[in-house]
Amino acid sequence: MQEDIKLWPFKVVKGSADTPKVVVTYKGRKEFLAKEISSMILGKMKEIAEMYLGKVVKDAVITVPSYFNDTQRQATKDAGTIAGLNVIRMINEPTAAAITYGLDNKSDIVVLVFDLGGGTFDVSLMTIEEGGVFEVKAVAGDTHLGGGDFDNHMVDYCAREFKRRWNKDLTGNQRALGRLRFACEKAKRILSCATQTSIDLDFLHRAKFEELNMDSFNKCIETLETCFSDAKMKKSCVDQVVLVGGSTRIPKVQHMLQEYFDGKELCKSVNPDEAVAYGAAVMAAKVSGRNDKSVQDVVLHDVTPLSLGIEVKGDIFNVVIPRNTPIPTSNAKQYCTIYDNQSNIIFKVFQGERLRSTDNHLLGKFTISGIPRAPKGVAKVMVFFELDDNGVLRVTASILSTGKVEKITITNGIRRLSKEKIEKMVHDAKKYKLEDQEFKKKAEAHNALEDCIYDMKNKIEGHNIQNSMRHEILQVTRKAVDKTSKWLKDNQAAPFPVLHSKKVHLEFVSKSLS
Template sequence: MDGKGNNAPAIGIDLGTTYSCVAVWKHERIEIIPNDQGNRTTPSSVAFADAERLIGDGAKNQATMNPANTIFDAKRLIGRRFSDGKVQEDMKLWPFKVIQGPANTPKIVVSYKREEKEFLAEEISSMILGKMKETAEAYLGKPVKDAVITVPAYFNDSQRQATKDAGAIAGLNVIRMINEPTAAAIAYGLDNKSDINGKINVLVFDLGGGTFDVSILTIEQGGGTFEVKAVGGDTHLGGEDFDNRMVDHCAREFKRRYNKDLSENKRALGRLRFACEKAKRILSCSTQTSIELDGLHEAIDFSMKFSRAKFEELNMSFFNKCMETLKACLSDATIEKSCVNEVILVGGSTRIPKVQCMLQDFFEKKKLCKSVNPDEAVAYGAAVMAAKLTGNNNKSCRDLMLMDVTPLSLGIELIGELFDVIIPRNTPIPTKKSKIHSTVCDYQVCVDIKAKEQELQITICWGAPRGFGQFNDIFEIDANGILTVTSEIISTGKTEKLMITNENGRLSKEEIEKMIEDADKYKQEDQEYKKKADAFNALEDCIYNMKNKIKSMKKSRKLRKMEDAIVDTAKWIKHNQAASVDEVHRMKEDLETICK
């Protein structure tokens, strides 16, 4: 089923830190959709210039020329507080400016059309999602509405909700959010369903540009049933960190050689980062490469050899952290490493030879599964889930059954900073659990509800002496991994539902609607700019064609008139870049009339 009537099918989007990918079920299989450049993945970058906004390849291609206004790593900001230590670390490395907004939210500051603009991470992510939506619409020839979006397995509630909000701002109906390693496992299961007899244990090792996840699942019934046993990860560990270590090393070497500090030269750092990323990729297939940059800083050329051994030495602490997380995940799943049937590599950073070598050593020379495309598997799995949720009758979609888990323990903080767990980590979702608590002081008015990596607060008026006010705390996690908390005062039956609002970083309905309006405005501006650019391009084409036409003409008054018209039109273009589309069209019509 490719959709009903004029409705486009639901799409699957892998919203990555560095690259994003979109896929759809079409012609009885999953199609990875290439973008307007023909690439199957799109850089998760947005750039703001004097005259236009660029998203994807266009943004990344001009990043070194316009570093302060080219935004990347929005995924590392989304759902986080400005005061978060990870955000503060990243801010030292980003060439763009981040400030503290209301409710301790980080806001990105750029110059756009000679005006200063502030954006939340949700808005930047929505622009990338909008680009993926447009890519799918161009391929399908229909407007797209429904989507499954993937998130790192270790994303907390705030990060998940913020990602869902980004989807809404992009004009998408987010029918489900699923964990990235789970999506990759679905891709593996579908590709290998004929080989899966009974039940197998798979470990998905997902090391991307900015996040790391490890998931242990059992797959059974011919690749149709997926049960997640345990997840582990780090939402701030990936290829970007490896690049940063290389950049730091090169900057130190530049300082040692020339006694010059690169840290304040954003453009030089941007060029160096680009070169380091390229060198990192080369070092996955070669043991040595070199970084060559002309006029890097104060007209000084920089050249440096970089070996694979040096790259591994710089990043060994990160690689070791990945392995420690993997061991903890196996322990949580109560599965011995010898019982793991397949180790599936996902994410571009799993191409690093040292990562593969450490995994093979840990699993005692077991062959690693590389049958899924590490860049596309997550979008592939998301598209399968999207097809299932929208009623696709293909057997592969119909038989798909997914049982995922929550990555973090959730509960109530009691007196003395004791943490009373209500939903332990790795509990299957959706789930609903409750526990009865009592007030710990007279006329207690609020309760702190905490989870690892996040803090929520619900305020309830008890009006009862210590120990007499009993309340039933109900924690509910939906299939998207998003939390709702309800607290019921037992003596009165009064209930209070936790609404995570702007006070703790959650966007209100009104704010989302305003951002949707802004997104539409930016889209219209992009379309107007493209129309004008196309009109000027058509006029310049016309001049070129007319020049060729008059080459073979004999000298005459008509020829002189045509030559003058061509020269005048070229001058007009030079001095009238702000002209309207209609004016450009009129100039083209006038030139064509004279040159008939």
């Protein structure tokens, strides 16, 4: 976002909870949240629809990028509410496009939807069965990759050229940047069907445009490979490659995509600007109960794009719902207290693919209190995750012994998932796989040593009460436990082999207590 701010023709300031606010003057106000601006757009669309239909529009089906996280989906739903709409369903954009393409399909096929729009990129691999059953196998994407980024690269290039030729910096002049951005966007569209155009200061050739954006184009292909890997399918299984989104008109994107699929013809029969809206309209007809058989026969099995889970002792990310799980879905896991007489547990809910919780995206946290006091590990809490048809998450925690329940409310104050976060969650998940495994191994060894110390202290106390041990053995054992406990406190970053050897030594000492 900080990089984008340099190129935007408006200011962005920090709001509460580190939430970005756009600074524009409208009806006496000067600062707006992103979802408020989204609501203005939805409100205008509602107005246009009402003028066309001649009646009031209350309900809506809204499409979102498949890689939107829970916070982004909630914010989108809030924007609809602010605009006066009852959002009855949210559907992933590639899935909506696939519905458009496969509605009249007469055979079972595997379809890859390549959706490259103005600000986001999604790829979905799905099967379409005869009769209208759509099953998503895997999704991948980037919530910060699209035509707007291609515009940014051109704006940045032109600003550098302007400074080089005339020694004037445009980046501090928002009006000039706005005009330059408009010219660059126009040039991008022209270069989709011509080989050169001008942006006032000079000619821009298609080859230069491709050079400026080649890193972004390559990321699209890398994302394809991630999608196939997640689905455990080969690209040769794909029957059709459907293009969606205005940026798929870029010749280099089409060439690279066709080359990736070994020369397969790309499906351009669906209008890339209308496919998503058409699919959403079909879904709206279905959920509103229209009698059209072709609409009512549509069955959609979508998936969650990122894993969801809880942070457990040692900053380990414990997955409750794995990524690419068909939705709607639910799952529950049992957790216990981690120290004696613990009366409350703070649950942190994360979304991502890394083994260390803090490397993932924090969705929210909540506390369940009133846990009956007991030794650690005795009191149990059941945590229940539920993902609805819209991909929106609800988390409930219940104390098993008392039945007390707490529910999480995911606030929209948490930042939108950045490009860097997305790359960490998926692309870096493979890159750092060995490092993550080593972290988990060390964290589990640390926890195991702590548990060993705890168990031995209890054994020593028990023998004290029974007075059934020779004084010397008891003293030696207590000394070993105290020494190890102090060592662990002073060596939190100790590696796995050392932690493991300390535990083995304590277990050997504890045999004399048996």
